[in-house]
Amino acid sequence: MSQTVKLVLEDGTEIEGTSFGAFTSAAGEVVFSTAMTGYPENLTDPSFAGQILVLTYPMVGNYGVPGEELYESISKIFESDKIHIAGLVVNYYSEEHSHWNAAKSLGDWLAEYNIPGIFGVDTRMLTKKLREKGAMLGKIVAEQDVPLHDPNLENLVAQVSPQGVQHYGSGQHKIVLVDCGTKTNIIRCFLERDVELIRVPWNYDFTTLDYDGLFLSNGPGDPKMCDATIRHLQKALQQDKPIFGICLGSQLMGLAAGGDTFKLKYGHRSHNQPVKLTGTQRCYITSQNHGFAVDTETLPAEWTMLFENLNDGTCEGIKHKTKPFFSTQFHPEAAGGPQDTEFLFDQFLDEVEKYKAGK
Ligand SMILES: NC(=O)CC[C@H](N)C(=O)O
Missing domain, CATH: 3.40.50.880 (Class I glutamine amidotransferase (GATase) domain)
Incomplete structure (x- = not known):
């Protein structure tokens, strides 16, 4: 069953989309990445903590998420031991994934860490806005509204x-x-x-x-x-x-x-x-x-x-x-x-x- 969520920016922009991952609300700084691949690496990069990440590559999730393997007691696959982004914004989310070492879908992986995703967003329009006005605070809103908050004010x-x-x-x-x-x-x-x-x-x-x-x-x-x-x-x-x-x-x-x-x-x-x-x-x-x-x-x-x-x-x-x-x-x-x-x-x-x- 698809559930509607919205992305709200500090400049008043509101964009409706469909929920994937966790059906929950989250606030952070909205930033965009133009990388065409690498969401397993990006999402686990601790440098993204506090940020709602917009991926400009239009189709996301089609290669799923690999299973964990260890190397010298650290992850062989991921960039840390959990997802660090506050939320994920994409244009088209591929619910069906296919890859030789995929263990789960991107949506299931986000849900495991209680991170909301929103798809069906015009990420080109959104990115142009972020480029013109600069990175902005924002939130993904499911049922419960949450206040905006600036992660850069925290340690x-x-x-x-x-x-x-x-x-x-x-x-x-x-x-x-x-x-x-x-x-x-x-x-x-x-x-x-x-x-x-x-x-x-x-x-x-x-x-x-x-x-x-x-x-x-x-x-x-x-x-x-x-x-x-x-x-x-x-x-x-x-x-x-x-x-x-x-x-x-x-x-x-x-x-x-x-x-x-x-x-x-x-x-x-x-x-x-x-x-x-x-x-x-x-x-x-x-x-x-x-x-x-x-x-x-x-x-x-x-x-x-x-x-x-x-x-x-x-x-x-x-x-x-x-x-x-x-x-x-x-x-x-x-x-x-x-x-x-x-x-x-x-x-x-x-x-x-x-x-x-x-x-
Ligand atoms: N990847 C990083 O180390 C990022 C450094 C710093 N947080 C920045 O955004 O500029």
């Missing part, structure tokens, strides 16, 4: 970061991963290399640990909420041990360095964002999911922009001019999206090797 990182310290793998290089909501493919990327990984909570004082390199993960919300991480990072920046940050990790590096971050009008969420490596004409096509960026103008003199977004000129990564500290605003670990920049994990570990050789 979402504290909600998705783990409680304790975990160790993974064995290898030559001891890397501390500050988990502000890490995607599991970052862990997989490290474990495929010569690394022993120590995964710590966002507010853990990692400066007391013995390690060779520091990694700062992606994560949800406004980077300025991560005061404890920024404080610890400021101490690490005084030393010479290599540091690599991805997405939120890049923003935290910018803030700890003394720079500022700002909210983009509607963010970058897709699998085909072009970025240029500073000082070259080399362009990489990257996977992205962010709503904030580092303001390059505010960076102190010893820092510089490492990558630039070729669509809007915003900062896609920074680096220290003399120390082995660098970051990307995009996702070299992909999942989903292109894997063209995964070599950055090797470059980071090369820096770690150099640092250890010079010690």
Whole structure:
């Protein structure tokens, strides 16, 4: 039986559609992604916490959702252990799915986590609105109305970061991963290399640990909420041990360095964002999911922009001019999206090797 629900935006827009997933109401920030595939990865990416996700690809759900498999005690398939989006908005939902490793439908999967979906929405019209006016607060309303609320005013990182310290793998290089909501493919990327990984909570004082390199993960919300991480990072920046940050990790590096971050009008969420490596004409096509960026103008003199977004000129990564500290605003670990920049994990570990050789 199909049930009607509506999507309501803070500008007063109301769009009727049909419910799938959980028949319940939810509020959040409405953002869009133009990626054509990858909903199992996107929905479990902790960086989407608090957000109602609009997928512009018109037909969604036709390959279902894979079953869970584990790799070194983490998920082999998903980017975390649950769905993090607040709600899902699509044009056409394929109730019938077919794929060799599908275990369930997208609707059943959403329902399992009590997340509402709405389909039958003109997602092209909706996306144009979000591009013109910027990302907006909104809600999916089933029977009970709910108030609008801005997830960026909360410390979402504290909600998705783990409680304790975990160790993974064995290898030559001891890397501390500050988990502000890490995607599991970052862990997989490290474990495929010569690394022993120590995964710590966002507010853990990692400066007391013995390690060779520091990694700062992606994560949800406004980077300025991560005061404890920024404080610890400021101490690490005084030393010479290599540091690599991805997405939120890049923003935290910018803030700890003394720079500022700002909210983009509607963010970058897709699998085909072009970025240029500073000082070259080399362009990489990257996977992205962010709503904030580092303001390059505010960076102190010893820092510089490492990558630039070729669509809007915003900062896609920074680096220290003399120390082995660098970051990307995009996702070299992909999942989903292109894997063209995964070599950055090797470059980071090369820096770690150099640092250890010079010690
Ligand atoms: N994927 C991420 O790490 C996103 C970082 C931050 N929450 C943003 O939206 O910009």
